[in-house]
Amino acid sequence: RKLVGKLTTGCTEFDEMMGGGVETQAITELYGEFGSGKTQLAHQLAVNVQMDREHGGLDGSVIIIDTENTFRPERIAQMVKGLSEKYGMDLDPKEFLQNIHVARAYNSNHQMLLVESATDLANELKEMGKPVRLLIVDSLLAHFRAEYVGRGTLADRQQKLNKHMHSLLRFGDLFNACVVVTNQVMAKPDAFFGDPTRPVGGHVVGHTATFRLYLRKSKGDKRIVRLVDSPNLPEGEAVIAVTTAGLTD
Ligand code: ADP
Ligand code: MG
Numbered sequence: 001r002k003l004v005g006k007l008t009t010g011c012t013e014f015d016e017m018m019g020g021g022v023e024t025q026a027i028t029e030l031y032g033e034f035g036s037g038k039t040q041l042a043h044q045l046a047v048n049v050q051m052d053r054e055h056g057g058l059d060g061s062v063i064i065i066d067t068e069n070t071f072r073p074e075r076i077a078q079m080v081k082g083l084s085e086k087y088g089m090d091l092d093p094k095e096f097l098q099n100i101h102v103a104r105a106y107n108s109n110h111q112m113l114l115v116e117s118a119t120d121l122a123n124e125l126k127e128m129g130k131p132v133r134l135l136i137v138d139s140l141l142a143h144f145r146a147e148y149v150g151r152g153t154l155a156d157r158q159q160k161l162n163k164h165m166h167s168l169l170r171f172g173d174l175f176n177a178c179v180v181v182t183n184q185v186m187a188k189p190d191a192f193f194g195d196p197t198r199p200v201g202g203h204v205v206g207h208t209a210t211f212r213l214y215l216r217k218s219k220g221d222k223r224i225v226r227l228v229d230s231p232n233l234p235e236g237e238a239v240i241a242v243t244t245a246g247l248t249d
Pocket of ligand 2: 038039040070138182
């Protein structure tokens with residue numbers, strides 16, 4: 001087993017809550033309602049992972065499986081500028097963008113297939129280029145939920161999802177990479193379970209995700225991140241800010 005790496009979120013409290021940062025060889029699930037900052041955090045990690053270890057990075061590149069067409073290169077450029085200012089370095093946004101490999105997923109089958117393509121690409125980049133240290137799926141379930149509607153199809157969906165989650169875990173192990181997935185919360189309080197803050201995906205996602213983080217809006221640009229589930233860390237909360245320069249304390 002390879003030594004677990006830790007990727008900085010760029011936020012002191014958040015990193016501390018995570019025992020140093022987002023772990024490699026694990027799936028970290030970000031869930032929360034629309035606008036809570038899941039995609040922003042994913043963008044920030046895609047930048048941070050490219051930094052050297054001294055600056056909390058993993059000297060790596062990133063693959064993003066984008067299911068909702070929410071990846072924005074301009075946003076990456078803003079965040080790179082933010083890091084340049086933070087560390088007094090002259091970082092080139094173009095170089096950062098070159099190490100972010102984005103693939104649009106058009107449906108759930110395609111999304112699953114893209115994990116195999118990601119494996120091929122990561123094998124290539126291992127030989128020449130920056131090794132892939134982060135795989136992002138944003139969002140994990142949008143296609144699955146749209147395609148599998150009605151009670152009768154739920155078992156099929158969960159079976160497929162289970163397979164998908166395990167290939168993501170395998171990717172993380174194989175390449176010593178962080179795997180970060182985003183997830184929605186129940187749109188309305190559930191008649192049986194009552195809690196509107198439950199993530200979707202049921203037991204399959206719940207049991208396979210190693211770390212589960214619940215994001216919610218607070219005052220202004222502040223967001224509260226709650227560590228809900230972890231194999232080795234206590235539950236906790238951290239306050240972060242989503243600013244033009246990126247995620248900050
Ligand atoms: P979701 O959880 O739905 O993925 P996002 O990560 O897309 O949510 O968060 C969207 C929010 O992030 C916006 O409402 C805004 O508050 C903030 N945001 C997005 N882009 C910027 C930016 N360039 N500068 C500052 N804040 C931003
Ligand atoms: Mg989003």
